[in-house]
Amino acid sequence: MIQIKGLTKQYGLTTVLRGVNLHVREGEFVTLVGSNGAGKSTLLRIVATLLKPSGGEVTIGGWPLPSHAHNVRRHIGLVSHHALLYGDMTAAENLMFFARLYGIDNREEVVSTALKRVGLTARRRDAVRTFSRGMVQRLTIARATLHEPDVLLLDEPFTGLDQDASALLNRLLLREHEIGRTILLITHDLIRGISLSDRVAILNRGKIVHTVTRDDISATEFVTLYQQVVHGDHVAELPG
Amino acid sequence: MNRSGLFWTQLRALVWKDLQIERHTKQSIGIMLMFAIVAVVTFNFALENNLGAVREVAGGLLWVTILLAGTLGLNRSFASELENRPIDAMLIAPMDRSTMFMGKVISVSLFTLAMELILIPVFIAISNKPFYRPEVLLLITLGTIGYVAAGVLVSSMAVQTRANYVLVPVLLLPLSLPVVLAAATGVAQYMGLNKPPFADVSATFALVIAYDLLMLAAGLFTYNYVVEE
Numbered sequence: 001m002i003q004i005k006g007l008t009k010q011y012g013l014t015t016v017l018r019g020v021n022l023h024v025r026e027g028e029f030v031t032l033v034g035s036n037g038a039g040k041s042t043l044l045r046i047v048a049t050l051l052k053p054s055g056g057e058v059t060i061g062g063w064p065l066p067s068h069a070h071n072v073r074r075h076i077g078l079v080s081h082h083a084l085l086y087g088d089m090t091a092a093e094n095l096m097f098f099a100r101l102y103g104i105d106n107r108e109e110v111v112s113t114a115l116k117r118v119g120l121t122a123r124r125r126d127a128v129r130t131f132s133r134g135m136v137q138r139l140t141i142a143r144a145t146l147h148e149p150d151v152l153l154l155d156e157p158f159t160g161l162d163q164d165a166s167a168l169l170n171r172l173l174l175r176e177h178e179i180g181r182t183i184l185l186i187t188h189d190l191i192r193g194i195s196l197s198d199r200v201a202i203l204n205r206g207k208i209v210h211t212v213t214r215d216d217i218s219a220t221e222f223v224t225l226y227q228q229v230v231h232g233d234h235v236a237e238l239p240g
Numbered sequence: 241m242n243r244s245g246l247f248w249t250q251l252r253a254l255v256w257k258d259l260q261i262e263r264h265t266k267q268s269i270g271i272m273l274m275f276a277i278v279a280v281v282t283f284n285f286a287l288e289n290n291l292g293a294v295r296e297v298a299g300g301l302l303w304v305t306i307l308l309a310g311t312l313g314l315n316r317s318f319a320s321e322l323e324n325r326p327i328d329a330m331l332i333a334p335m336d337r338s339t340m341f342m343g344k345v346i347s348v349s350l351f352t353l354a355m356e357l358i359l360i361p362v363f364i365a366i367s368n369k370p371f372y373r374p375e376v377l378l379l380i381t382l383g384t385i386g387y388v389a390a391g392v393l394v395s396s397m398a399v400q401t402r403a404n405y406v407l408v409p410v411l412l413l414p415l416s417l418p419v420v421l422a423a424a425t426g427v428a429q430y431m432g433l434n435k436p437p438f439a440d441v442s443a444t445f446a447l448v449i450a451y452d453l454l455m456l457a458a459g460l461f462t463y464n465y466v467v468e469e
Contacts, residue, residue, distance in 0.1 A: 048332055049331075049332055050328060050331055050332060050468075052468070070334060073332050073333060073334040073335075074334045076332060078328065078329065078332050080325070080328065082324050082325040082328070083324040083325075083326075084324060084325055084326050084328050084329035085324055085326055085329070086257070086261060086320060086324070086326050087323060087324055088261045088264045088265050088320060089257070089260050089261060089264065093257075093260050097253055097256070097257045097260075098329065098333070100249055100250065100252070100253030100256075101250050101253055101330065101333040101334075101335055102333060102334065103241040103245075103246045103249055103250075103334075105241070127264065128324075143329065144329075
């Protein structure tokens with residue numbers, strides 16, 4: 001579903017991505033982990049069509065980027081650590097607005113269903129500004145999945161969430177995975193990354209340096225592996 | 241939904257969104273109007289209640305007020321796109337960038353025209369000048385559209401920078417000078433007791449319309465590059 005080959009990205013003289021290769025299969029849940037400045041958010045913004053790559057190939061559902069960004073946009077949903085919502089509008093107004101942008105026909109019904117799915121029906125007429133961080137992230141998931149995208153992209157969605165809100169977001173993401181969406185998640189949380197996803201890729205200094213599948217490694221082993229890979233230690237004896 | 245149908249649905253949605261935000265916050269029109277009234281009162285006092293002087297420069301004063309109040313309206317309108325970054329969610333929607341440009345021009349023009357609707361009677365009251373003439377109202381409307389179109393372009397570029405609130409007036413005021421000068425000259429020509437013949441003001445109208453078309457075309461064709469990376 002997502003095919004990335006030799007992707008590079010430069011900002012002036014600074015190279016952020018140095019030949020990233022990644023293949024995410026249809027319906028797969030892949031998490032990308034890495035330290036600050038590794039290039040995770042840049043990679044996700046390129047896949048989300050918000051940035052143009054400097055070199056390499058990115059295709060989503062067979063459409064190359066950035067030339068076919070318009071076709072790709074209908075098939076992707078983005079959740080970020082920013083809410084990407086209007087704080088001064090109500091929950092229902094926000095969803096109604098984005099439903100119109102995507103040309104959804106039965107908007108009232110779709111918006112009501114989306115609010116019900118994330119447990120915000122009772123707050124539909126309240127301004128997003130009055131919501132807790134957890135409620136905002138639930139509404140963000142509703143917004144990102146309103147048009148039933150094939151691919152869901154998540155950039156640090158757990159930032160600022162307490163334990164209960166994180167657990168709820170976990171359940172929402174797993175439900176999205178169960179219904180067959182392809183998910184690419186970016187997080188600093190290694191344990192959450194390995195426990196939620198089918199596969200985890202470690203991005204370090206603009207390159208994917210290691211990929212492991214959840215079945216091949218325990219969470220503890222993965223944390224050790226990550227430390228060794230990112231800090232440059234020997235990793236040959238570890239699985240993956 | 242076909243491409244044309246989607247364009248109109250999206251354009252309506254963008255304008256509806258800005259109207260909803262204004263309905264909830266009442267900030268764009270409120271801030272512009274507050275500034276405009278303060279400016280008018282200040283001008284009046286600065287001219288020491290000299291009715292003759294106010295009458296002479298009323299057209300220019302009106303445009304200075306619109307220009308500065310309009311800048312505040314533009315800043316406020318773009319501030320809502322930056323808080324929580326909803327602009328990113330719009331940029332990944334299957335929508336032409338030109339639709340985003342048109343939506344912003346329409347909504348900010350509506351807010352500015354709403355402010356002018358209250359401002360113009362105030363100017364009539366203090367200067368006793370015929371701002372109510374249809375030609376004057378047309379010039380003000382056309383001038384406002386051109387100014388807002390330039391403003392949306394500049395603001396969209398400026399929001400990508402850290403100094404956005406400083407950059408907007410610095411870039412916009414010189415850029416909008418042709419339309420403001422033309423519209424202010426045109427308005428001044430209609431301030432006399434008798435209407436001037438259209439032949440005398442046709443060049444002014446032509447200039448204002450040409451500026452509007454130029455700014456709208458620039459926005460429609462370049463907005464893709466303005467808002468992306």
